Amino acid sequence: MADDKKLTSQQEDFAKWYNEVVLRAELADHSPVRGSMVIRPWGYGIWEHMQSALDAMFKETGHENAYFPLLIPMSFIEREKEHVEGFAPELAVVTQAGGKELEEPYVIRPTSETIIYAMYAKWVQSYRDLPVLMNQWANVVRWEMRTRLFLRTSEFLWQEGHTAHATAEEAEEETRLILGLYRTFMEDWIAMPPMTGLKSESEKFAGAVRSYACEALMKDNKALQAGTSHFLGQNFAKQFELTFQSEDGQEEFAWNTSWGVSTRLIGGLVMTHGDDNGLVIPPRLAPAQVVVIPILRGDDAGPVRDKADEIVSRLKENGVRVRLDARDHLSPGAKFFEWERKGVPFRLEIGPRDLAEGKVALARRLTPEGEKRKAFLPEAQALAELPERLESFQGELLQAAIARREANTVRGVKSLDEMEEAFEDGAGFVFSGWSGDPAVEEAVKERMKATIRLLPDEEFRSDQAPATCVSGAGESVTEAAWARAY
Template sequence: MAEEKALTPRSEDFSAWYNGVVQRSELAGYSPVRGCMVIRPHGYAIWELMQRALDEMFKATGHQNAYFPLFVPESFLKKEAEHVEGFAPEIALVTRGGGKELEEPLVIRPTSEAIIWPIMADWIQSYRDLPMLINQWANIVRWEMRTRPFLRTLEFLWQEGHTAHATWDDAQRETLLILGLYRKFMEEWMAMPPVTGIKTEWDKFAGADRTYACEAMMQDNWALQAGTSHNLGQNFARAFDVKYQTEEGEHEYVWSTSWGVSTRLVGGLVMTHSDDLGLVLPPKLAPIQVVIVPIWKSEDEKVRVLEAGAQLKSTLEGEIRVKFDDRDTLNPGAKYYEWEEKGVPIRLEIGPKDLEKRQVMAVLRSSADAKRRKLPIPAGDVAARVPDLLDQMQQGLLDAALRRREESSYRGVTDYEEFKKIMSTGGGFIYTGYCGAEECETKVKDDTKATIRVVPDEDFGSETVPDTCICGGAAQHEVVWARAY
């Protein structure tokens, strides 16, 4: 019985395991449309918690939300040369509407620069209007060839920030501010610590001067690009004629940025923490943080246990997202499996024996051997202990993720044979010196499937960087290599 219901083990087939976790925990389902997914209530609830946390960070740093159209006139997209070129292959185009052929086809936004800048251009007149700090929560469409739930779908949800500044320095400061917020969010909320850094010239966002990214390591040692922040320079300002009048009365192009994270983060969350029992969620992003499961035999016990459970729920409610699972159609064991599969951090069992001892039995989801690790808590202490336990679990997940990342990080690699050996036996993040040539990366990619993720920021760079590249040439700076989603 238990055998049949078990997930494909993570160690056996990571991809099948991932799909299984997503399906079984009811985060998402497939749809009648190829490459599109349905985000189910449990998955959407996680996204809402992410949205709330990020939105507060954006607002606290002076950003405002707005909403721009889904449709972008095709001609708008074509105004920034690199931008069109970059997105051309993945564009979905509407050519008919109201039963008629449209005069000008409408692109379904793959990102909103091309519709936002013509509009923001009108909002920006004077240096007094700057900086202009706008964010929008939206869906976008990119026609990908190969899709996977949350990680890559034709349509996905994200936030995209778009800001305008008076100077390059201001735009750069904004770009790094957001990169920092993303990092903070991923560490403190997701317990998914990223390596941050700058992308190579050829890996930049189409139309950007500089692209920074957060790269997180998944449990299969692949990298997930989890957030990007771009300094767009004056490229879009020139393309869309976004000028402001300076204090001296001169007309200047603004300097702009854009940045985003998407529902891909949910996939990252799954691949960072989950195990063979199913989803594991960091408490801060768990839609249900505590589930109370009552246990009874006789009718009399049922009455008493249900009352105690309801009371326990009301004690925790308010501070904690708590669910009292009082269904009488499932036995307790079935409920345990269900909530473990869905990643609920703490289960509180309450039965006749607990009532007798004036206690509840807590079981923590993050411990791999959940079945054996029961922790009795005196009834009077539950309200105080639960928040502490949640905090400890949150920290424990971050510590574990950091440990995994460091265990699979290799610094100062200079020998290409060693590099290939690491990539072919488990993989990970490999820090090396780099000559700067695109062909060098291409060869490595052909040989090992690994690519340059970023030039690491100061916080992540090695103390000493080899002066030779793995190709044997002279190194200009350090890079981080990994196989990536």
């Protein structure tokens, strides 16, 4: 950031660009505690829109919100073997309270399976009590070694859904339902089109039988795990005695699922749409969809200001989220740059000239190829068209992201050499055959830092996948999508 005004370009240093955008768009800032962050109003505003959209989707599918406590007895975490092994290194533990050493330490939740299924065990007696479909919005703490704003911080915000079912089939169905719901949300709201599929054994959630995930491709061609949905089988039910009496009188263990997305999605949004001028926020999530900037000059300042106020209230009536920037110590140009950096989809300028002509200037955060940056439109037309222009902007962001993902996906890779070449050439997702042998994953990771992101769902699979494993040893039992990942 030698030039205070410009951001480091994505091409020059993507990681540095990301950091600067997050800080300078005022999404978040570092807190005094290492590895944790403050989410500022502009960033939290995006999160609030994500929350309300997701929350509505959860409710529509029969889920209810609840809240479980921050502190979990250490012994609960230790109950499920794989779970504790997975989380032990990143636990923050409370050993003192009220000025005394605690008899049993408490863990600050890294996730809430244990406490939640312990409670479900209390509430569920019969098949008539099932399914239990709950979600909670909460913060969790995982002590990470290396942190990055939004992508990996010691504390983050998320939602975690936890369900209990009478049959494995029903639980599996729930897992898949939520995965689809996440995908729809990411496409329709973040305009971030993920691939979906199953995680390999080595990448699945600690304590799950199977994990499904949404993986999205960022602009630097690294994959971001953006949401996960886990089929937990009866692993937790057995440890917490979550049982029910079936229709035919048998005592049975319930089947569980858990699923979550976090504030990491904001990092995904930044790296899916941002450019060298800063953030680009999809209209449906933008805290402000339009910023109105009056050009206040000389004698016309009063009438222009009045017109700007009028435009703001009329846009509000049309359901557009609008913000007025009438600060008089900044030049219009400075405001243009500022709001572009913050990713506001549209800017509406109103000056003396426009006032005289009954027009306004409308500028879009991203200008399509061959179009002028600003359109001078009759005021009534601009106001009437803004809602649909916001929607088409939203749609174009999604289409562009899908096109980018496809353009950076390499299919049909048949050998490790070919795979390495693809990654050297800057590929995003690389598809190959895989024997299912974890040793192949290890070898690839060692050699080219890529991992299996997904065993992709049918929709994303190749028309003709290689019949042999990319390692050259053995037949392929499944197609795998590899990528370097966050």
